[in-house]
Amino acid sequence: MxxxxxxxxxxxxxxxxxxxxxxxxxxxxxxxxxxxxxxxxxxxxxxxxxxxxxxxxxxxxxxxxxxxxxxxxxxxxxxxxIAFSSPALATKLEPSMNAAEVVMTARYAALAPWWHQYTEGDRARALDLLREWRCAALAAHAFTTLSAGERQRVLLARMLMNExxxxxxxxxxxxxxxxxxxxxxxxxxxxxxxxxxxxxxxxxxxxxxxxxxxxxxxxxxxxxxxxxxxxxxxxxxxxxxxxxxxxxxxxxxxxxxxxxxx
Ligand SMILES: Nc1ncnc2c1ncn2[C@@H]1O[C@H](COP(=O)(O)OP(=O)(O)O)[C@@H](O)[C@H]1O
Ligand SMILES: [Mg+2]
Missing domain, CATH: 3.40.50.300 (P-loop containing nucleotide triphosphate hydrolases)
Structure with missing residues (x-):
């Protein structure tokens, strides 16, 4: 306390x-x-x-x-x-991103994957977090095709990307x-x-x-x-x-x- x-x-x-x-x-x-x-x-x-x-x-x-x-x-x-997640954020994410990219781009608080260089370590961390949130099988799926519940778990994983x-x-x-x-x-x-x-x-x-x-x-x-x-x-x-x-x-x-x- x-x-x-x-x-x-x-x-x-x-x-x-x-x-x-x-x-x-x-x-x-x-x-x-x-x-x-x-x-x-x-x-x-x-x-x-x-x-x-x-x-x-x-x-x-x-x-x-x-x-x-x-x-x-x-x-x-x-x-x-500071990790911040809101309904407004989800609508701003580049729609072509897959679940792994949605998590990984949090590294630079980016809304699209092409502005920054990502390391193998970044990719591995994103996949680890997806696994933790029961989304490992969805890593390569387009974020926009996920169910609302799956999307929310991916966003929770994204929040933790930068510790x-x-x-x-x-x-x-x-x-x-x-x-x-x-x-x-x-x-x-x-x-x-x-x-x-x-x-x-x-x-x-x-x-x-x-x-x-x-x-x-x-x-x-x-x-x-x-x-x-x-x-x-x-x-x-x-x-x-x-x-x-x-x-x-x-x-x-x-x-x-x-x-x-x-
Ligand atoms: N950019 C803005 N300009 C003027 N008023 C705003 C702006 N953003 C929010 N408001 C007003 O501020 C008040 C509080 O909004 P908000 O913080 O979104 O409340 P909540 O999340 O509790 O619903 C509302 O009356 C809203 O209309
Ligand atoms: Mg509100």
Whole structure:
């Protein structure tokens, strides 16, 4: 417990086109914690993750990632140590790439294979990661022909290519059927339990998708922190009802959460 922070935001605000998207966010993620970020559509979850991934500069406040302060360090070097996956990324990948190339190109955070030179070591690592995520047989298959669940596992393998210090996942279950979702939740729970893997931050708006072994939640509402802390203190009927402006009953059973209307 009490490992040093891998991510720290203090007074983080974001104004875009005159609109306040994030407002005074205070958030610290430590190395032994696994966080879920919850909130209604438009609450600011993706914006906050993009700031943490150093793809978006905050309008004010300080951001520290992996012990480096944003603004006092080379952003490009630091960014290579942060793995970030989002539905938007998957659509930007060059469609002719096979699964192995999708993983391998993460070496340079590239969206296509032809801009960089890759070593045999890079190729071998990509294949090892695909094997780890049960996708070895798909290495030569075009990424676009894979099922949604297979694509998501390839993207998880891609996230680990550079041995990142922090992994950020924005709505990875989008487009998955129930089987695919449950498989992914189980995979993320396995990741969360494995101390050799980087700390994980997962954005979702479905409580059903909080993997067991996750420890903390940040609940956003209209760009502000509504609640932050351990799951049992934050994923409650009272807090989620306020976050989603609905009267919700939140229940936990066998480390899985559900929400329904009161
Ligand atoms: N580039 C932008 N310019 C102006 N407003 C934006 C931009 N990107 C997002 N927003 C607005 O910021 C708010 C938060 O968006 P987002 O971070 O995507 O929320 P979430 O991921 O929680 O659904 C939304 O109201 C959205 O419309
Ligand atoms: Mg979003």
């Amino acid at each position: 009490n490992e040093s922070p891998v991510l720290r935001g203090a007074g983080v605000s974001l104004v875009l086109d005159g609109a306040k998207i994030l407002d005074g966010i205070e958030w610290t993620v430590r190395g032994d914690e696994r966080w879920v970020v919850l909130g209604a559509n438009g609450a600011g979850k993706t914006s906050l993750l993009r700031i943490a991934a150093l793809y978006q500069h905050p309008s004010s406040g300080t951001v520290e990632v992996l012990g480096q302060r944003l603004g006092r360090t080379d952003v490009r070097t630091l960014r290579e140590r 990142p210090g922090l992994a950020l996942l924005d709505e990875p279950t989008a487009g998955l059927d129930i089987g695919g979702r449950e498989e992914l939740v189980a995979d993320l729970a396995t990741w969360a339990r494995d101390r050799a893997r980087p700390p994980l931050v997962l954005v979702t708006h479905h409580l059903e998708e909080i993997p067991p072994a996750f420890t903390h939640a940040l609940v956003l509402k209209a760009g502000k922190v509504l609640a932050s802390g351990t799951l049992n203190h934050t994923v409650t009927s009272e807090i989620l009802s306020e976050a989603f402006e609905l009267r919700l009953i939140v229940e936990e059973r066998d480390a899985r959460y559900t929400a329904r209307l009161a």
